[in-house]
Structure formats: structure tokens, C-alpha cells
Amino acid sequence: MPLIALEALTKRYGGSVTALDGLTLELEPGIIGLVGANGAGKSTMLKLLLGLLEPTSGSLKVLDMDVRTQGPQIREFVGYMPEHDCLPPESSATDFVGHMAQMSGLPRTAARERTAEVLRHVGLYEERYRAIGGYSTGMKQRVKLAQALVHDPRLLLLDEPTNGLDPAGRDEMLDLVRRTGTEFGIAVILASHLLGEIERVCNYLVAIDNGRLLRAAPLGTFTEHTGVLAVEVEEGREQLAGALSRNGLEVVEDGRLVLVALQGEGTYDIVRDAVVDLGLPLVRIEQRRHSLEDLFRDEPPEAPAA
Amino acid sequence: MTDTLTPETTPTDTPPGWVPVQPSGPVPALAVEHVSRWYGNVVAVNDITFGLGPGVTGLLGPNGAGKTTLLHLLAGLLQPSAGTVTVAGERAWMNPPVYRKLGLVPEREAVYPYLTGREFVLLNAKLQGLADVDAAVDRAVLTVDLAAAAHRPIGTYSKGMRQRIKLAGALVHDPPILLLDEPFNGMDPRQRLHMIELLRSMAAEGRTILFSSHILEEVERLADSVLVIYAGRLAASGDFRSIRRLMTDRPHTFTVRSSNDRRLASALLGDPSVFGAELYDGVLSVRTSDFGAFTRSVPRVARDEGITLFELLPTDDSLESVFSYLVRR
Amino acid sequence: MTASNAPLRASGPGGSIYDLGYQGYSGPRLGRAYAIRALFGHTLRAAYGIGRGGRAKIIPFGLAALPLLIAAIGVGIAALAKQAGELGSIVEESSPIRYAAFSGLISTFVILFCAAQGPELLGRDQRYGVLPLYFSRALARVDYSLAKIAGMVTALLVLIVLPYIVLFVGRVFVADSPVDGLSAELPSVPPLIAQSLLTAGVLGCLSMVISAHTPRRAYATVGIIAALLIPSIVVAVLHEEAFGGLGDYLVLFSPTDVLDGLNAALFDTQPGSPVVLDIDLPGYAYLAAAIVMTLVFIGLTVRRYQKISA
Numbered sequence: 001m002p003l004i005a006l007e008a009l010t011k012r013y014g015g016s017v018t019a020l021d022g023l024t025l026e027l028e029p030g031i032i033g034l035v036g037a038n039g040a041g042k043s044t045m046l047k048l049l050l051g052l053l054e055p056t057s058g059s060l061k062v063l064d065m066d067v068r069t070q071g072p073q074i075r076e077f078v079g080y081m082p083e084h085d086c087l088p089p090e091s092s093a094t095d096f097v098g099h100m101a102q103m104s105g106l107p108r109t110a111a112r113e114r115t116a117e118v119l120r121h122v123g124l125y126e127e128r129y130r131a132i133g134g135y136s137t138g139m140k141q142r143v144k145l146a147q148a149l150v151h152d153p154r155l156l157l158l159d160e161p162t163n164g165l166d167p168a169g170r171d172e173m174l175d176l177v178r179r180t181g182t183e184f185g186i187a188v189i190l191a192s193h194l195l196g197e198i199e200r201v202c203n204y205l206v207a208i209d210n211g212r213l214l215r216a217a218p219l220g221t222f223t224e225h226t227g228v229l230a231v232e233v234e235e236g237r238e239q240l241a242g243a244l245s246r247n248g249l250e251v252v253e254d255g256r257l258v259l260v261a262l263q264g265e266g267t268y269d270i271v272r273d274a275v276v277d278l279g280l281p282l283v284r285i286e287q288r289r290h291s292l293e294d295l296f297r298d299e300p301p302e303a304p305a306a
Numbered sequence: 307m308t309d310t311l312t313p314e315t316t317p318t319d320t321p322p323g324w325v326p327v328q329p330s331g332p333v334p335a336l337a338v339e340h341v342s343r344w345y346g347n348v349v350a351v352n353d354i355t356f357g358l359g360p361g362v363t364g365l366l367g368p369n370g371a372g373k374t375t376l377l378h379l380l381a382g383l384l385q386p387s388a389g390t391v392t393v394a395g396e397r398a399w400m401n402p403p404v405y406r407k408l409g410l411v412p413e414r415e416a417v418y419p420y421l422t423g424r425e426f427v428l429l430n431a432k433l434q435g436l437a438d439v440d441a442a443v444d445r446a447v448l449t450v451d452l453a454a455a456a457h458r459p460i461g462t463y464s465k466g467m468r469q470r471i472k473l474a475g476a477l478v479h480d481p482p483i484l485l486l487d488e489p490f491n492g493m494d495p496r497q498r499l500h501m502i503e504l505l506r507s508m509a510a511e512g513r514t515i516l517f518s519s520h521i522l523e524e525v526e527r528l529a530d531s532v533l534v535i536y537a538g539r540l541a542a543s544g545d546f547r548s549i550r551r552l553m554t555d556r557p558h559t560f561t562v563r564s565s566n567d568r569r570l571a572s573a574l575l576g577d578p579s580v581f582g583a584e585l586y587d588g589v590l591s592v593r594t595s596d597f598g599a600f601t602r603s604v605p606r607v608a609r610d611e612g613i614t615l616f617e618l619l620p621t622d623d624s625l626e627s628v629f630s631y632l633v634r635r
Numbered sequence: 636m637t638a639s640n641a642p643l644r645a646s647g648p649g650g651s652i653y654d655l656g657y658q659g660y661s662g663p664r665l666g667r668a669y670a671i672r673a674l675f676g677h678t679l680r681a682a683y684g685i686g687r688g689g690r691a692k693i694i695p696f697g698l699a700a701l702p703l704l705i706a707a708i709g710v711g712i713a714a715l716a717k718q719a720g721e722l723g724s725i726v727e728e729s730s731p732i733r734y735a736a737f738s739g740l741i742s743t744f745v746i747l748f749c750a751a752q753g754p755e756l757l758g759r760d761q762r763y764g765v766l767p768l769y770f771s772r773a774l775a776r777v778d779y780s781l782a783k784i785a786g787m788v789t790a791l792l793v794l795i796v797l798p799y800i801v802l803f804v805g806r807v808f809v810a811d812s813p814v815d816g817l818s819a820e821l822p823s824v825p826p827l828i829a830q831s832l833l834t835a836g837v838l839g840c841l842s843m844v845i846s847a848h849t850p851r852r853a854y855a856t857v858g859i860i861a862a863l864l865i866p867s868i869v870v871a872v873l874h875e876e877a878f879g880g881l882g883d884y885l886v887l888f889s890p891t892d893v894l895d896g897l898n899a900a901l902f903d904t905q906p907g908s909p910v911v912l913d914i915d916l917p918g919y920a921y922l923a924a925a926i927v928m929t930l931v932f933i934g935l936t937v938r939r940y941q942k943i944s945a
Binding site: 281 | 522
Binding site: 100185 | 656658659660667669670673677759765770772774945
């Protein structure tokens, strides 16, 4: 039974804006990244999964339950962390998350216990009795995550969880997300417009472009080797490029890098020897991988024929 | 905080856009000299000095570090509590003619949703007192690729389109200097790529562009050089790789994949530039405190041992690592 | 020997380590009905500022205390009157603090409570964007609306009924004997209950429907007061204009006048509003109007939350 199954799912707003157009897809549990090339596709998708919006046509099943008819049952097992602000400033984290736990059906004592535990897991233990209004952005994001986790969901929907966080906060949040998916054993869907985050944390990607499915595949397939070797030397780039060309390799310069078409394993040694002969400082050798960004480019990045 | 960056050592490659402030040097497009800005007891910007020329510079810092304050000081919207802000040789504060040379794209929603895109840009053009408003507006709208949607109210625009129309408004008077506060906020990958292309091409035309962001992957993509601000102070400036080289107190770590990691590890340990090698989980990590010597040693040692190098990666050479070293002290 | 309710991670003869990592939840999940009850309780407490800190309690408790005070005074008057014999009973007859007139006396407090607390209960969730968090749980949108409405109406009921209880009990004990007292006061109980329920229903649901439509507290408060004041003014002005007999029915659109008429019918007394006195519709008309109004307000509130984007 797949975690999520979409069939010809379409959502139109007001007759003119098509957010999703005939999506058909099956997803297994994992840490799934959701990216939209343009427009509102990913938020719409999350809201449809939660039953906050009605599909215009097509079907959507979560945990083998139909979103149209079994919405409340699905929501018992789904946790949602919205993108925008959603916390009342006068409540404390403990009060608010505890209340939300009860809204998810947890009895009073269990709600209280789970709240304390979950706040500890997201790193908010010390401040949990203070009013949310006094929290920093990072702390508020953690409260949002805590209320999504408190009822032990089987599926967690995160909408831009690192919104507004500085690099340190972003790191911590992404770690937390990764742990949730791996250690806590909860399936995660992470909607983000930052490809770097998705590459770091997710193991599967769903990309939507103008409402249609662009690609849906394990992350590895997007970041495969390209058969191009990227070489970086701290100085003497042009000399190196010249020497490698003379050795019969196809070479292109790209910014600080020298890109070399791989012609079998021998290429590595040719590069190494050229660098040593020229006495150049070698900073980097790596086989270039595709990046998620390539998916969204209008034309592929320059590379020598491989 | 800037003590461990040896000021005497200049980076080997002067990246475009980086013009240090010198009394007899060329006039930089933007110059900031010992500028501070405080609000009562709160010091938002603390004794900052730098100069900028054509190219793209990224302004980085954690939340609350003073990026927006600095941008507003540069735009002539705030008065420095101390020091001077100069734009193309003239004072920025209380000097309306200077606004002709500046375009500011602020972070907050600075647009009226009931105006159409074209009307908003027209408003900016008129406020600038341009002679031929229509041509300027058309050109600006075309530059940001919004000609098709320009007749629609801004309220119907997506987030990315709104950023672009704000940019059009800031471009309409063709300023040589552009200041952008978090321009990629909320943009999807394709919109971001377009905006990056756009800003790059404008910098290539000779404009000075300064944009602030706390999303490092964007800065790494676009900026030729960076200014790092932390707690209101300038923590570092220049090309981030050069900055990293300057951090001599932090050893560099490289990961290596070769045809014989263990033999390579023991051979490398024989080299004086290497002070640590670790083989863990199938990955060879090597630490060095002498970047220059090490980068020459590695291929040489590998060749001498007859070992093929498949991969050599500096692990903390990214903007992200540099940034975290600078702000986590 | 130590023990912990966390699972054991490792244990040996020398010691034990407990696993403090994330644990799943395998306890009971009580579903929609429980969530509705919990939200109702939460709303009722919030109406009185309980769990919100001292400042939030001032208005609701203050407004609730005043009617109690009046009731206490009423009991005091009854007690004194008892002792004063003949003269006393004349005074007592003309005392304004009687069941029949009580709702008129405290109407200001009730209305202020609605205007102040209604927006508190519904405005906050709208203003701070908390609604998506509610609607993404097992709670349906209609559950949310109904639980909130029930909370407010119950809060009002408490406000209205407590003083009646004070008055009732006081008068029972002031009488010659409790049995006499009870038989004297008991007949008043059914109309008291009816009147309390309908007042709480009409005014509570009115404050809810207006609060539901705006997140801004000031607008909602003014809106509630306006919704009570303006119809009654309009009715007072218009009912004399020649609409024929139909003009009389206009009064059924003004909540305050309807409640006034209802009160008069239940306690067989003079209505406070001159318009109602003038028009003299049968009690059933007011009863029907009160019920219909309440249902309409509930319906509009539910509809608002069905449509609100979250």
C-alpha cells in the first residue's frame, strides 16, 4: 500500500488559475522533497493532502484512505507544519501544544506527557513555559514542529520549515527533520524552494512545474554522475587546460574549474601527472554530478561532450 | 573579532566589485567610512568601513545583524549616527540628487496591490522626475520580463513576480547602483535562476549591485564577493575562498578517494604539511594547516606511490563553512 | 536499583541505560467527540480568562461580579423587608430587584460581556492564523464553530444564572420557613430557566456570528454593540410609520426588544421598552423570533467557518 496515491488530480482556483493539472503519482514512505518550479503547486498539494482544500477533479488517497470521504480519519495520523505564522503569542508552548494534542484526540494526561517529551525532542525544554510572543523565529519554528509531532503522526507535512531562519537555525532544523524521518521513523514530505536543503535531507523528489508533474524519482537519479571531471587548481588554470588538451583530452574552462571529459580511468592519472609536472596546487578533483537545479534550467549547463 | 584575519595579507585574486577604500584611490561607487548607527542603547551598525565598485556583492549575516539597517543607510534613508556614507563621491543622507543614482528594492511589500505593474513602475518613474517616462517604464518592465503581466494588478501577482516588479521600479531611472534586501525571498527555483541571470547581466553592464541574504546557496551562486556582518560589525569582506585561506588558525580538511586509501594515508602522514589523517567509514579525511604546501603535495605523493586519485574535496571550502566560522566564535 | 518508565536501552549487572529517544504513541486516540468537548471546555475557560493570566480575567470576572452584587442586594432588601413587616412588603413589592425585572437590570453587563469576550474567543484564532492547525486535525470545521458557540453560550448562561441562584436561595431562606419560601419561589423557576437560555442563546450567538466575520477585536466589539443598538433604534423610529399591521412585526428583528418582549411574556409584567409595550404582540411571537434568530446566527457562523480559507 503506497503512502500516497494521486490519480489525475486537478485543482483549479476560480476557474482561471490551475494549481495542479492531472497529476498521477504513487509515493512510498521516506523523506520526500516537494518542489514547485513556479507558482503555488506545492502549498496546494499539501492542503489537498490534509483535506483543507477540495480537489476540482481526480482522486487522492493517503494511507489508503480517500481524502474526500475520510478526511478526519486521515488527519488523525498526519501532522502539519504550515509555512506562515500560526501561533498565538499569549500562550506558552506547553499550553498551546498540549491543547493541540487534545484537539488530535489525546486524553488529557497523555497530552501533557507527550507535550513535554516532544518539546524536549525539538530542543525547547527550557523555554516551554514562556509565552510564545517572546520567542525567536527559530524557537517559533520548533513549536510549529512540536505541535505537528505531538500526536505521533505517521506522515509529517512540512511547508518551508526553515523559513526565516539564519544559517545556524536552518542547519538545526534540517537535522531535526532528518532525524524525524530516520530515527523517529515518520514519513516526511518537505515542501521547499531551496534545492540545497532538499539535496541534503530528502531521499526522493517530486517536482511540479505549472501544475504538471515534472519529475518524481529517488534523489539519487537527479544527482547522477555526468561523466565529466571537474578539476580545480589554486593557480595556473590555463596552463593545466593547455597541458591536458595536448594530452588528447577534451577540456573546457568554467569559471575556476577545468572540466575534462572522462575517457576511462586513465583520465584521472593523466590529470594528476599534468598537475604534478606543472607544480600546481590541486584543490579539487571530482566527478561532476547533476544538481537539482538542472531540472529547472531552460537549457543544460555548458559541458564538454562526454 | 577581525583579529585572526591578518589584515596585511591581501587576497591573491582581487574579485570584481571589490575596491578597498583608499584616500587617493579611484572613487568607489559606494563608500562607507566608520559608519555607526544606533537607536538609544541599541547599536545596529558598529563602525563599518568598506568600498564597493561594479559587480555583485553579497551582504551576509545572521538575523538581526544589521543588514537591512546598512542597506537603508546606503540608500540615504537613514542618517548615520557616526561616519559618512558616500555614493559616487557624494553624501547619501539628505541629498535628493543622489537618489537618481540609487535603486533600492526593499524586503517588505512596498507595492500597492491595486496598482497594475505598469502603473507602479510609472509611479516610480514620475517620482524620479524622468523626462521620457513611458519609454523608461517599457524598458524596465521588459528587462524584468513582465511585459505580459504588466497590465494586471499587482495583487494578482505571485511572490516572484512581485519581487520582479519592485526591481523594475528600482531600475526605471537606470541607476548605476542597485541595493536589494533579500531579493530571493520565497522565490521558486526557476524564478531564482532568472533573477540571478538578470542581476549578473546588469553587473556585467557595469552596475554596482549589493544584495543581502541569509540563504548562502543563493549568495554563493551570484556574488563575486561578500561582506559578512555579525552583530553590527564587519566580520569579513572579499571573495569567500580567499577569506577561507586567510583563516590560518583553522586547519583545512579534505576528503580523498583513491585506488589505495590506506597506503595514501600513511604516505601523506609522512609529508610535513599534513598533521592528521583519518580513515573512517570508507572515507579518508586529511587535515592540514598549510594549504599551499598540501595542495602541491597530494598529487605528488599519489604519483610517487602509483595511486590514482579519484576524488579530492575540500570539505569546508563552502560559503556556509566560512560563514559559520566567522559568526560562531 | 533504578527504574524508569522509559524503555531500557542497555542493561547489565553493573547498571542500566534508559532510552530517552523519541517514543511513539500507542495510547488511546479519542476522536472527534472528545476533541469537540475539549475545545468547548477550552472556550468556556477562555471566556473567563482562565489560563490566560491576570489581565484577561478582569473584564469577565468584573462583569460577572456586578450582577451577583445586585442579586445580593436584592436578597438584602428582601431580608430587611421581612423584618419591617407591612411597610416592608410594600417596599419589597416596588423593589426593582425582582426576577421579572432582573434581566433588564443586568442587560448592560450581559451585552458588555458579549461585546468584550466574543471577539476574544474567535478573533485570536483568525488573527494569528491558528485555524489551519485546527482544521488539519480530526476536528471538522463545523465542530469548531459549534464548540466555540457552545462555549460562549455556556459562559453567558453562567453569568446570567448565578445571580438568579443567589436571589432564589436568598429569598427561600428569608421566607418564614424554607418550605414556604420554596413554594413561593419555585413557580418562578421555569420562566427563569427559559429566559436565561434564550437570552444566552440570542446574545451569545449574535456575538459569535459577528466575531467570526472579523479578526479585529475593535471592529467586532463595536459591531456587536451596533447590532444590538441600531435595530432597536430603527424599530423605535419606524414602527409608527404607516406599514399597516406589518410595521409591528419589525420589532421581531431587534434582539433587545425581542428579549424584552419575551421577558414580559414569561413573567407577565410590563416590558421595559416602550415600543414593545406599544405593539403588544403575543408572547409566542417573541419566542419564535428568539429561536429563529439564534438558529440563523448559528447557521451564519458555521457557514463562515466552512468557507474561511485555511
